[in-house]
Amino acid sequence: VDAQDAQRLDSLLDPLHAADIADLLEQISPTVRRELLRLWPEGIDGDILSELEEGIREEVIESLSPDVLAEAVRTLDTDDVVDILEDMEAADQDRLLGALDKADRVAVEQALAYPEYSAGRLMQREVVVAPEDWNVGQAIDYMRSVETLPDQFYHVILVDPRMKPRGYVTLGRVLSSRRDVLLHDIVEDSFRTIEAHEPEADVAYIFNHYHLISCAVVDAHDRLVGVITIDDAMNVLDEEHEEDMLRMAGVDDEASLSDTVIEAAKGRAVWLFVNLLTAILASLVISAFAETINQMVALAVLMPIVASMGGNAGTQTMTVAVRALATRDLTSQNALRVIWREAAVGAINGCIFGLLMALIAGWWFGIPMLAVVIGVAMVLTHIAAAAGGILIPMGLQRFGVDPALASGPFVTTVTDVVGFFAFLGLASWALL
Amino acid sequence: VDAQDAQRLDSLLDPLHAADIADLLEQISPTVRRELLRLWPEGIDGDILSELEEGIREEVIESLSPDVLAEAVRTLDTDDVVDILEDMEAADQDRLLGALDKADRVAVEQALAYPEYSAGRLMQREVVVAPEDWNVGQAIDYMRSVETLPDQFYHVILVDPRMKPRGYVTLGRVLSSRRDVLLHDIVEDSFRTIEAHEPEADVAYIFNHYHLISCAVVDAHDRLVGVITIDDAMNVLDEEHEEDMLRMAGVDDEASLSDTVIEAAKGRAVWLFVNLLTAILASLVISAFAETINQMVALAVLMPIVASMGGNAGTQTMTVAVRALATRDLTSQNALRVIWREAAVGAINGCIFGLLMALIAGWWFGIPMLAVVIGVAMVLTHIAAAAGGILIPMGLQRFGVDPALASGPFVTTVTDVVGFFAFLGLASWALL
Numbered sequence: 054v055d056a057q058d059a060q061r062l063d064s065l066l067d068p069l070h071a072a073d074i075a076d077l078l079e080q081i082s083p084t085v086r087r088e089l090l091r092l093w094p095e096g097i098d099g100d101i102l103s104e105l106e107e108g109i110r111e112e113v114i115e116s117l118s119p120d121v122l123a124e125a126v127r128t129l130d131t132d133d134v135v136d137i138l139e140d141m142e143a144a145d146q147d148r149l150l151g152a153l154d155k156a157d158r159v160a161v162e163q164a165l166a167y168p169e170y171s172a173g174r175l176m177q178r179e180v181v182v183a184p185e186d187w188n189v190g191q192a193i194d195y196m197r198s199v200e201t202l203p204d205q206f207y208h209v210i211l212v213d214p215r216m217k218p219r220g221y222v223t224l225g226r227v228l229s230s231r232r233d234v235l236l237h238d239i240v241e242d243s244f245r246t247i248e249a250h251e252p253e254a255d256v257a258y259i260f261n262h263y264h265l266i267s268c269a270v271v272d273a274h275d276r277l278v279g280v281i282t283i284d285d286a287m288n289v290l291d292e293e294h295e296e297d298m299l300r301m302a303g304v305d306d307e308a309s310l311s312d313t314v315i316e317a318a319k320g321r322a323v324w325l326f327v328n329l330l331t332a333i334l335a336s337l338v339i340s341a342f343a344e345t346i347n348q349m350v351a352l353a354v355l356m357p358i359v360a361s362m363g364g365n366a367g368t369q370t371m372t373v374a375v376r377a378l379a380t381r382d383l384t385s386q387n388a389l390r391v392i393w394r395e396a397a398v399g400a401i402n403g404c405i406f407g408l409l410m411a412l413i414a415g416w417w418f419g420i421p422m423l424a425v426v427i428g429v430a431m432v433l434t435h436i437a438a439a440a441g442g443i444l445i446p447m448g449l450q451r452f453g454v455d456p457a458l459a460s461g462p463f464v465t466t467v468t469d470v471v472g473f474f475a476f477l478g479l480a481s482w483a484l485l
Numbered sequence: 486v487d488a489q490d491a492q493r494l495d496s497l498l499d500p501l502h503a504a505d506i507a508d509l510l511e512q513i514s515p516t517v518r519r520e521l522l523r524l525w526p527e528g529i530d531g532d533i534l535s536e537l538e539e540g541i542r543e544e545v546i547e548s549l550s551p552d553v554l555a556e557a558v559r560t561l562d563t564d565d566v567v568d569i570l571e572d573m574e575a576a577d578q579d580r581l582l583g584a585l586d587k588a589d590r591v592a593v594e595q596a597l598a599y600p601e602y603s604a605g606r607l608m609q610r611e612v613v614v615a616p617e618d619w620n621v622g623q624a625i626d627y628m629r630s631v632e633t634l635p636d637q638f639y640h641v642i643l644v645d646p647r648m649k650p651r652g653y654v655t656l657g658r659v660l661s662s663r664r665d666v667l668l669h670d671i672v673e674d675s676f677r678t679i680e681a682h683e684p685e686a687d688v689a690y691i692f693n694h695y696h697l698i699s700c701a702v703v704d705a706h707d708r709l710v711g712v713i714t715i716d717d718a719m720n721v722l723d724e725e726h727e728e729d730m731l732r733m734a735g736v737d738d739e740a741s742l743s744d745t746v747i748e749a750a751k752g753r754a755v756w757l758f759v760n761l762l763t764a765i766l767a768s769l770v771i772s773a774f775a776e777t778i779n780q781m782v783a784l785a786v787l788m789p790i791v792a793s794m795g796g797n798a799g800t801q802t803m804t805v806a807v808r809a810l811a812t813r814d815l816t817s818q819n820a821l822r823v824i825w826r827e828a829a830v831g832a833i834n835g836c837i838f839g840l841l842m843a844l845i846a847g848w849w850f851g852i853p854m855l856a857v858v859i860g861v862a863m864v865l866t867h868i869a870a871a872a873g874g875i876l877i878p879m880g881l882q883r884f885g886v887d888p889a890l891a892s893g894p895f896v897t898t899v900t901d902v903v904g905f906f907a908f909l910g911l912a913s914w915a916l917l
Contacts, residue, residue: 070675072694080819181657196661205698206657207639224656225613225638229628243502261723262504264716266637266698284696287719291693294726295808301730302804303797310805310814314826318833321801325794325834329842332793340786346778353785354772357901360789361764362757365735369753372734373742376727382742387512394746401750402757410761469789 062093075104078113079311090116097121099129107140108311114145123152130204131157132177132285135164139174164279172256173249175289176270176279179203183236185211185219190232192222205282207266211236216276218269220244246271249278253289258381260286297379297457301372303328306458327462335360335469342477345485351418352480355427359476362406363434363468370395370442371464375456378446392443399439400432407431422484430476434468441467494525507536510545511743522548529553531561539572540743546577555584562636563589564609564717567596571606596711604688605681607721608702608711611635615668617643617651622664624654637714639698643668648708650701652676678703681710685721690813692718729811729889733804735760738890759894767792767901774909777917783850784912787859791908794838795866795900802827802874803896807888810878824875831871832864839863854916862908866900873899 066074078086078101090097090113097117102110102125114122126134126149134153138146138161150158160178167173181202183192192209196202208221220240230239246269247256259265260283268286270279296306305320312320339346339356346352374395377383383391411428415421445463446456498506510518510533522529522545529549534542534557546554558566558581566585570578570593582590592610599605613634615624624641628634640653652672662671678701679688691697692715702711728738737752744752771778771788778784806827809815815823843860847853877895878888 070695072696076813079814080816082819082822193660196657197663199661202657202661205655207698223637224660225628225634227660228625228656229631229634231629261719263502264504266639266716283715283719284698287693287715287722290719291722291726294723294730295812298726298730298733298804298808302800304801304805308805310809310819310823310826314829314833317826318830318837321798321830322834322837324801325797325838328794328797329790329838332790333845335793336786336790339789343782343786346785347782350775350779350785353778353782353788354768354775356785357771357789357792357905358761358764358768361767361897361901362760365757365760366753368734369736369756372730373736373740376730377742380727381508382511384512387514387742390514391742394742394749397746398750398753401746402754405750405754406757406761413765465793469793473789 062089066093071098071100072104074101079106079109083112086112087116097125099125099127099133102126102137103129103133106309106311107307108309110137110140114141119148119152122149126152127154127157130177130179131160131164132175132281134161135174138165139169167249170253171249172247172251172253172270172281173278175253175256175285176249176281177203178279179206180210180269180277180280181206181208182210182212182216182277185213185237187236188232189227189230189234189236189239192227192236193232205284206280207282208241208280209236210269210277210280211240212277218244218246218271218277221267221269223266244269246275247281248273254293256281257286257289257293261290293379297375300455300457301375301461303461324462328465331462331466331469334466335473338470338473339477342473342481345477345481348485349423349480351414351420351423352477355414355423356473356476358410359427359430359434360469360472362410362431363438363472364465366399366402366435367438367442367464367468368461370399370439371446371460374443374446375460378450378456383447388447392440395439395443396436399435399437403432403435406435420484423480426479426483427476430472430479433475434472437471438464438468494521498525503530503532504536506533511538511541515544518544519548529557531557531559531565534558534569535561535565538741538743539739540741542569542572546573551580551584554581558584559586559589562609562611563592563596564607564713566593567606570597571601599681602685603681604679604683604685604702604713605710607685607688607717608681608713609635610711611638612642612701612709612712613638613640614642614644614648614709617645617669619668620664621659621662621666621668621671624659624668625664637716638712639714640673640712641668642701642709642712643672644709650676650678650703650709653699653701655698676701678707679713680705686725688713689718689721689725693722725811729807732887732889733807733893735893756894760897763894763898763901766898767905770902770905771909774905774913777909777913780917781855781912783846783852783855784909787846787855788905788908790842791859791862791866792901792904794842794863795870795904796897798831798834798867799870799874799896799900800893802831802871803878803892806875806878807892810882810888815879820879824872827871827875828868831867831869835864835867838867852916855912858911858915859908862904862911865907866904869903870896870900 105113138149164174208223210221211219213219221244222236222239223241226239243263249270249272267280267282269277270281272278299306299308303324308320407428410431411424414427415424441464446460449456449459537545570581596606640655642653643651645651653676654668654671655673658671681702681704699712699714701709702713704710731738731740735756740752839860842863843856846859847856873896878892881888881891
């Protein structure tokens with residue numbers, strides 16, 4: 054395709070959806086991408102820009118002429134412009150802001166004044182409002198007369214004279230009601246507002262929990278300042294999940310496949326370093342029992358099994374706990390019940406696998422006491438894993454730390470230390 | 486609250502959103518829940534039932550009288566009824582189906598005929614359609630005349646005489662256009678259809694990728710059979726994420742906080758068992774070097790560090806790969822580039838932490854050759870971890886296995902075996 058044939062390129066790419074073109078741009082190699090952008094600059098519109106991931110987007114923006122860029126951005130709703138702008142450097146931001154109409158520029162600047170990852174950054178300014186006392190006919194006539202309605206809107210928000218939102222009407226209800234019906238007689242009872250400073254994670258939770266399609270955003274004085282639509286909330290939900298997953302694995306949560314090797318290595322080194330420290334801590338426990346191992350090398354062979362099983366049981370409990378905290382299924386209401394349940398699960402699986410491992414070790418090494426020691430050590434480690442797996446995320450949450458981010462190292466430290474200590478300690482006491 | 490005061494209960498719970506009541510029911514203890522249901526049966530409506538999670542829902546449904554249940558279900562859209570029914574046993578299903586109107590019952594039965602987790606199960610039958618050649622005025626008059634419109638709808642779908650969907654118009658465009666504008670002049674270019682047999686995971690992907698709000702569902706003959714709305718897609722997206730996260734940690738993907746202790750223990754035992762086998766495999770590697778360890782106990786102290794670092798590096802790469810496969814950012818197009826990148830990241834971090842660990846081991850045990858051995862072993866293990874972390878999920882995906890489900894055990898086996906083998910093998914060759 055990239056045989057310099059710009060015409061052919063245009064006819065191939067033009068019918069595609071912006072999201073697909075963005076995917077294509079992300080997946081081809083950097084050299085091919087540069088070539089494509091050189092051949093097809095006029096093809097890049099605002100929609101493609103907002104679909105691109107950060108790293109690639111910067112690259113694309115730098116390659117575009119100011120005119121093309123200005124044209125591309127002008128067609129977007131304010132929330133999409135904000136989304137593009139917030140990842141850019143100050144100089145580039147100014148260049149892009151300069152390309153906007155005055156009204157849009159002011160709206161974008163106001164949105165940027167809200168903290169990052171807040172509802173204010175997520176909302177679009179374009180809102181369809183109607184006074185509380187209008188009827189359906191007035192609303193329809195108004196909408197027909199307004200020139201620029203938002204790209205996507207699903208509700209008409211009713212406001213009082215001081216712009217405080219009072220309720221909303223779905224477009225479906227507006228359309229299916231007679232012209233003389235009063236708007237405030239057909240409002241939805243699901244109406245709620247979000248304060249512009251609320252974190253976007255809470256916004257996603259509210260949309261998902263209450264099945265909202267759009268939600269009015271108000272300022273500190275309860276006045277309407279914008280609206281968030283479900284597609285933005287779905288996006289945040291998706292990002293939050295990705296963050297949780299990457300954080301739990303100790304990967305930088307902004308990581309993406311288009312990062313360079315150095316960026317990717319750096320993003321993972323932090324948690325590898327933490328893991329190194331906890332692994333050394335576990336080794337110190339082992340080295341305290343060096344004499345014991347010296348007398349029975351079977352201990353060295355078996356001890357990683359105890360630690361590995363404990364680590365896995367701990368990760369299981371931790372994942373359930375982190376997830377339940379994120380979905381708010383685990384609260385102070387039911388915490389005690391959940392902790393007891395996890396401890397019981399740990400004890401049961403500890404007994405099952407302790408017994409199994411005792412049988413295996415007894416058969417393998419033919420030392421009955423060694424079998425007893427590894428069995429008991431497994432039970433203890435599983436219970437410690439369950440306790441650590443649930444208490445550590447809950448504790449971190451209480452201290453305002455994201456449990457997904459920091460639980461992993463703490464939990465494995467607990468299971469490794471308890472595992473090695475229980476196994477080697479019991480062995481040195483019972484076997485020697 | 487539960488001091489038998491039914492009136493007080495009613496006044497407290499009635500103003501709450503169904504989702505919040507469901508949360509409350511999930512979080513209180515089983516005894517309190519039974520008591521509450523006995524006191525307040527008439528409060529349970531269909532919306533609360535669809536918000537409840539499976540285990541609790543069965544409990545609640547069993548406690549309700551057939552009349553209350555029938556009344557509760559009758560108000561729901563077909564997709565929500567299907568959602569409740571599909572988790573129930575056959576006898577209960579019949580009871581509930583019997584409570585529905587004839588038309589609804591047929592619709593629900595048709596939906597249940599589609600495979601589980603398909604678009605057909607997700608869609609609602611209630612659709613607003615208009616012939617292609619209508620104008621805005623005709624559409625509005627039609628909507629005003631129809632008695633039962635769906636609870637939520639955002640588009641009017643244009644169909645040809647054989648019910649094949651041709652495009653859709655947003656309600657916003659209908660409202661803002663003059664009555665004589667033809668519907669097919671204001672259709673959206675984002676229109677696409679989903680085949681009813683497509684898996685729901687693909688539905689969620691399409692909604693998220695193309696920012697859809699609703700999407701027409703067609704049968705094998707391309708005829709319109711229903712519509713899926715974004716709130717259902719958001720729900721699926723959320724569930725898919727939860728599944729991925731739980732699967733990666735080796736927890737049964739249907740696990741929830743309301744499972745009993747036995748259910749929870751069973752759901753985790755499977756993967757603990759797999760882990761036991763892989764841990765034993767790693768131990769066999771160690772036991773092959775028992776003689777070496779016997780001669781230098783420092784090896785037993787240090788070997789868990791090599792395995793632990795390798796395991797973590799492998800999990801990092803694996804998580805990035807599983808996530809990228811799920812979002813379809815990792816395709817056969819860019820696979821080779823991503824594999825090379827991961828190998829390079831592994832090599833870089835391997836060198837950094839290998840060097841660091843060599844310094845620590847040298848200082849700790851004062852044996853220069855031991856420092857060299859652990860350093861080289863760390864580099865090799867990190868590269869193996871990177872290779873395993875990316876190739877195993879990709880391989881599983883190719884063979885049609887969910888990479889989130891099965892990658893974990895394979896990757897840790899690779900890192901453990903390579904880690905122990907490299908470290909102990911190098912040690913026995915270089916040190917003794």
